[in-house]
Structures are given as C-alpha cells and as structure tokens.
C-alpha cells in the first residue's frame with residue numbers, strides 16, 4: 298500500500314519544495330530541518346494507523362480517558378543520509394528503539410554500482426513494527442537489500458518504508474520485492490538519470506545534509 302503525502306496539499310509540500318529548491322537547499326541547517334520536519338509529519342501520519350487503547354490519565358483536577366498508542370515502532374535508518382529524517386520520526390515516537398544500517402553505492406570505473414552493506418546495529422526485531430527510513434528511494438535497490446536482510450534475520454510483524462522523494466521505478470521495484478511493506482512517500486518523480494539520481498529530485502541528500510563525501 299502506498300500513502301502519498303503530496304496527494305493532499307499541506308505544509309509538507311512547502312518543506313519538500315525547500316528541499317528541492319536549487320538556492321534554498323544550500324542552507325544546510327534548513328535542509329536538515331526540513332528533512333526532520335517531514336520525519337515528524339510521517340510519524341504523525343503513521344501513528345494514525347496504529348493501535349490505541351483507552352487509559353486513565355490522572356490530571357490535577359480529575360481523571361481523563363485518553364486513547365494511547367499500544368506499541369511503538371522500531372525506527373531503522375540507513376546511514377548517513379537518513380539521519381535527519383530519522384530524527385524527525387524519533388521526535389514523535391520518542392521512546393522507540395532504533396536500528397542503524399549502513400548501505401552505500403560502490404561505483405566501478407564503468408559507472409555501474411553495487412550496494413555495499415557494512416554496519417548493522419539493531420535490537421531484536423521479531424514480532425515488532427519496523428519503520429525503515431531513507432530520504433531518497435531511487436532504484437530502490439538499497440532499500441530492498443536492507444529490508445530483505447532484516448526480514449531474513451527477524452520475523453518482523455509489520456514493515457513500513459518512509460522516503461521523502463521516490464522514483465516511479467524505485468516504487469515499482471520495492472512493491473515487486475517487498476509486497477507486504479507499506480510505503481510512506483512525500484512525492485514520486487518520473488525519471489532516473491544513468492547514475493540513478495532522481496529527476497527532478499533534489500540532488501544528493503547526504504551531501505546536502507552533511508557536505509560532499511570523497
């Protein structure tokens with residue numbers, strides 16, 4: 298199932314527009330902040346699909362019945378570009394356990410690349426609701442690789458994928474390989490360059506957050 302943030306106009310569109318804008322995106326602090334704000338919006342949207350149970354909350358003046366979330370998701374992100382988006386999710390799911398995974402493109406001289414996964418730090422995810430965030434879903438290969446690894450290691454109860462900008466091809470790849478995952482996307486763009494950058498996209502999310510890497 299796909300949940301698309303920009304289907305209904307909201308303030309989220311402003312944050313996505315600022316991430317994309319060629320001048321505004323160079324303000325690194327604003328770029329990270331907009332990623333974080335979108336993480337918060339995704340957290341709110343996902344929270345609306347979770348299970349709640351009414352509980353009594355004692356106030357100074359009496360007792361309030363409040364429906365409270367029953368189970369917090371485990372927040373998993375892909376280093377390094379995922380960190381600000383992850384922080385936004387964590388701001389709202391503020392008692393969640395977290396998992397961190399590194400995945401990067403190792404490009405050969407012929408410009409082809411393979412995805413390398415090296416760092417893997419997770420709690421036990423069996424029986425848990427898991428949210429995996431990565432700001433850009435380009436080919437979808439790293440996301441599929443990471444999620445397949447998680448699914449092979451753990452009996453995950455429910456898998457959610459969060460990306461700010463996806464390519465149509467990436468969405469197709471994820472849906473074909475992870476049919477049970479729920480996708481939460483900010484926007485879906487039509488094209489991919491030969492180097493697998495999303496067009497119009499926004500450029501390199503990791504570099505825009507943290508500076509160019511070698």
Ligand SMILES: O=c1cc[nH]c(=O)[nH]1
Pocket residue numbers: 378433434435493494495496498499500501502503
């Ligand atoms: O367009 C893209 C694709 C992958 N990763 C990015 O940061 N940008």
